[in-house]
Amino acid sequence: MLRKPGRSSYPRAIAEVTDTPTEISADRARELIAEGAQLIDIRQDYEWDAGHIEGAEHIPLEQLPAAAERLDRERPIVFSCRSGSRSAFATSAFREAGFEAFNLSGGLVAWVEDGREIEPADGEVAGPRPDAT
Secondary structure, three states: OOOOOOOOOOOOHHHHOOOOOOEEOHHHHHHHHHOOOEEEEOOOHHHHHHOEOOOOEEOOHHHHHHHHHHOOOOOOEEEEOOOOHHHHHHHHHHHHOOOOEEEEOOHHHHHHHOOOOOEOOOOOOOOOOOOOO
């Protein structure tokens, strides 16, 4: 495997592979999940309650650092959020820590726009809170 110059060894070499994509489509995410990848939804509680991908684990972004030690380093992780922005941040941080991490490109918005289901059955993709500053 190719290593980036100046990098120390990581527990998983995937973080050092220069040609491994971090952004993945909803189709690729579904494949990885079917193969055993962990799906982590990092949105806020109200967003999760409005609608989420079946089988996802909910770990809000601010709780993610403390939860990292309980995630399985031997299985890939697919991070998701509303649009893919927050999950891109999480993906980058987890790759730097040696996890095989991927970002669901376009987030839950893209997932739903591609005709994929979320739960609950009448769920929706929650937008930002109007009172958020």
